[in-house]
Amino acid sequence: MSTFAVLVRHIEIFPHPNADLLExxxxxxxxxxxxxxxxxxxxxVAYIPEASLVPAPLLAEMGLTGRLAGSEKNRVKAVKLxxxxxQGLVYPARPHWKEGDDVTAELGIVKWIPPIPVHLxxxxxxxxxxxxxxxxxxxxxxxxxxxxxxxxxVATEKVHxxxxxVGLMNGVAAVSSKGYGAGGKVIKEDxxxxxxxxxxxxxxxxxxxxxxxxxxxxxxxxxxxxxxxQDLGYGMQKGEPNYFAFDMSVNGRYLDYDDFVxxxxxxxxPMAHVLYRGPFGPECLAHAKGRETISGKEVHxxxxxxxxxxxxxxxxxxxxxxxxxxxxxxxxxxxxxxxxE
Numbered sequence: 001m002s003t004f005a006v007l008v009r010h011i012e013i014f015p016h017p018n019a020d021l022l023e024x025x026x027x028x029x030x031x032x033x034x035x036x037x038x039x040x041x042x043x044x045v046a047y048i049p050e051a052s053l054v055p056a057p058l059l060a061e062m063g064l065t066g067r068l069a070g071s072e073k074n075r076v077k078a079v080k081l082x083x084x085x086x087q088g089l090v091y092p093a094r095p096h097w098k099e100g101d102d103v104t105a106e107l108g109i110v111k112w113i114p115p116i117p118v119h120l121x122x123x124x125x126x127x128x129x130x131x132x133x134x135x136x137x138x139x140x141x142x143x144x145x146x147x148x149x150x151x152x153x154v155a156t157e158k159v160h161x162x163x164x165x166v167g168l169m170n171g172v173a174a175v176s177s178k179g180y181g182a183g184g185k186v187i188k189e190d191x192x193x194x195x196x197x198x199x200x201x202x203x204x205x206x207x208x209x210x211x212x213x214x215x216x217x218x219x220x221x222x223x224x225x226x227x228x229x230q231d232l233g234y235g236m237q238k239g240e241p242n243y244f245a246f247d248m249s250v251n252g253r254y255l256d257y258d259d260f261v262x263x264x265x266x267x268x269x270p271m272a273h274v275l276y277r278g279p280f281g282p283e284c285l286a287h288a289k290g291r292e293t294i295s296g297k298e299v300h301x302x303x304x305x306x307x308x309x310x311x312x313x314x315x316x317x318x319x320x321x322x323x324x325x326x327x328x329x330x331x332x333x334x335x336x337x338x339x340x341e
Contacts, residue, residue, distance in 0.1 A: 003136065003138055003317075003318060003319075004049070004051075004104075004111045004136075005102045005104050006046050006047065006048050006049070006052065006102065006103050006104040006107055006109050007046070007047060007100065007101065007102055007103070008044055008045070008046055008047075008093055008097045008098065008099055008100060008101040008103060009027045009028065009044070009045060009046075009047050009099065010042055010043065010044060010045075010099060011025045011026060011027050011039055011041065011042075011043055011044075011045050011090060012025070012026040012041045013025055013026075013034075013039055013040055013041045014026065016033065016036075016082065016084060017083070017084070018082040018083045018084065019081075019082040020036070021035065021036050022034065022035065022036055022081065022082060023035070023036045023037075023038075023039075024084060025039055025045070025090050027045065027047040027088070027090060028047070028141055028142050028143070028144055029140070029141035029142075029144040030047065030049075030087045030088055030141045030142070031084070031085065031086065031087060032047075032086050032087065032088055032089060032090050033081040033082070033084055033086035034090060038092075039090065039092070043092070043093070044092075044093035044097060044098075044099060045090040045091060045092055045093055046090070046091040046092075046093060046097070046103050046107065047088055047089075047090055048076055048088055048089040048090070048091060048107075048109060049076065049087075049088045049142070050076050050077060050078055050087055050088055050331075051075070051076065051077075051111055051112045052075070052076040052088075052089075052109050052110075052111065052112065053070075053074050053075055053076075053109065053110050053111070053112050054068065054074050054075075054076065054089075054107075054109055055074070055107075055108040055109070056074070057108075058091075058107055058108065058109075059074060062089070062091065064089075070112070075112050076088060076089055077331075078328070078331035078332055079332070080332055085328050085331070085332065087141070087331070091107070113179065116177065116179065116180075120162055120177060120193075120194055120195070120229075122187035122188060122190055122193045122195070122196075123187065123188040123190070124180060124185040124186070124187060124188065125185065125186055125187075125188050126184065126185065126186075127167075127169075127174060127176070127181070127184045127185060127186045128167070128169040128170070128172045128174055128186070129169060129170065129217075130167075130169045130170065130216070130217030130251070130252070131167055131169055131174065131181070131184065131186065131217070131219070132219070132249070132252060133165075133178070133181045133182030133183075133184075134163060134165060134178050134181065134182070134221050134247070135247075135254075135319070135320050135322055137306060137322055137323065137324045138318060138323055138324070139323065139324055139325070139326065140285070140307065140323040140324065140325050141325075143317065143318055143323060146315055146317075146318055146321055146323065147280045147307065147309070147321070147323065148280065149279070149280060149281055150279040150280065150281070151279065151280045151309060152277075152278065152279060152280075152309065152310045152311075153276075153277070153278070153279075153280045153284060153307050153308060153309055153310065154257050154274060154276070154277045154307070154308060154310060155274070155275050155276040155277070155284050155287050155305040155306065155307045156246060156271075156272040156273060156274055156275065156305065156306050157272060157273040157275055157292065157293055157294065157302060157303075157305060157306075158302075158303040158304040158305055158306050158324055158326070159223040159225050159244055159246075159272060159294060159303065160225060160230045160231075160232040160303045160330075161223040161224050161225025161226070161229050161230055161241070162177060162178075162194070162195075162223065162224050162225070162229055162230070163177060163178035163221065163222075163223060164177070164195050164198055164199075164221075164222050164223060164224045164243065165177065165178065165181040165195075165219060165220075165221060166195075166199050166204045166205070166208070166219065166220045166221075166222070167186075167217065167218070167219045167220075168205055168208045168209065168211075168212070168217070168218050168219075169217045170215055170216065170217065173189075173199075173205045174186040175187055175193075175195040175196055175199050176195065177195065194224060194229070194241065195224065198224045198241065198243045201243070202243055202269070202270070204220060204269070207267040207268065207269055208220060208267075211250055211263065212250050212251055216250070216251045217249075217250070217251055217252065218248070218249070218250050218251075219248065219249045220245055220247075220248050220269070221245065221246060221247040221248065221249075222243055222244055222245035222246055222247075222272075223243070223244050223246065223272070224241050224242070224243050225241060225242055225243075225244070225294070226238075226240060226241035226242050227239075227240075227241075228241070229241050231333075232292070232300055232301070232303065234292060234294045234295045234299060234300075235295040235297055235299040235300075236295070242270075242294075243270060244270050244271055244272045244273075244294075245264055245269050245270065245271050245272070246271065246272040246306065247260065248260045248263065248264075254312050254320065255312070256310065256311050256312050257308060257309075257310050257311075258310065272306070273293050273294065275287040275293070275305060276305075277310075280307070284305075284307060285305075285307075285325050287305050288302070288304045288305045288325040288326065288327050289302065289327050289328070289329070290302050290327075301327060301329045301330050301333065302327050302330070303326065303327060303330045304324055304325050304326035304327045304330060305324065305325050306322065306323070306324050307322070307323050307324070307325065308321065308322040308323075309321055
């Protein structure tokens with residue numbers, strides 16, 4: 001399920017340690033830098049998250065015309081202001097709003113969908129029966145209370161690549177990207193297409209055979225990465241992308257983590273690196289920071305971590321419980337940063 005939304009929330013206000021005219025506003029577990037005196041603790045605000053595209057009239061009302069990211073200067077992105085990271089924007093609540101309201105449509109805000117580069121695109125076809133898209137992994141700062149203290153979790157390194165969906169649907173082989181796959185589309189077989197090349201390189205269809213019984217659907221979710229895929233290349237030579245699996249479903253049901261590991265180990269499917277396993281808490285979240293472990297050489301920053309319970313579970317507000325914690329250094333990186341799926 002997709003949970004992108006601009007929601008009305010109460011905020012807490014704290015002093016900015018490095019600026020007399022600024023303050024810090026806390027919304028859920030996000031922090032935003034705001035003008036001093038603009039808000040007070042307990043105020044209702046609309047929290048406008050990262051990757052929001054803000055319409056011009058609203059930008060003008062907020063005094064932010066020409067000051068955001070993107071070619072049209074209208075995309076919300078994390079920034080550092082006087083030494084403090086600011087993630088998202090806060091907008092004062094209108095009189096008829098109440099806590100929990102979804103005001104995305106009223107404000108005219110839409111989610112930014114990164115364009116898919118030519119080398120990842122392909123000719124599309126309807127997905128075969130049994131196909132489903134992959135979970136939208138939400139930031140733990142938005143849902144700070146979903147994972148319970150002490151709950152057994154595993155945190156794997158979040159790889160900066162392109163989400164690769166590989167399916168064997170009643171014997172029919174199919175691949176797609178996360179974006180195409182969510183729309184019920186798969187990519188027609190093409191030896192030049194990156195997703196198909198990865199599936200064939202790692203013999204994924206052969207390794208998936210028999211897992212769903214004589215009839216049924218199995219889907220493997222992973223990340224294709226390397227130099228030329230996104231801006232973080234893990235020290236690989238261009239043209240030699242790699243692959244890690246991080247999830248699997250059989251007949252529409254996601255596997256518990258240990259069952260997923262058992263299958264991948266037995267069948268030689270490479271998996272995302274585990275950085276932590278144990279009770280959920282600050283020790284787990286600390287692994288979002290640091291250098292990447294994929295290359296074995298720590299060639300650049302880590303993107304972050306993906307945290308999931310050892311046993312699959314669901315909650316009303318979020319659906320499937322799986323969350324990410326993103327490295328602030330990654331959010332603030334400059335240069336030719338890329339974010340397509």
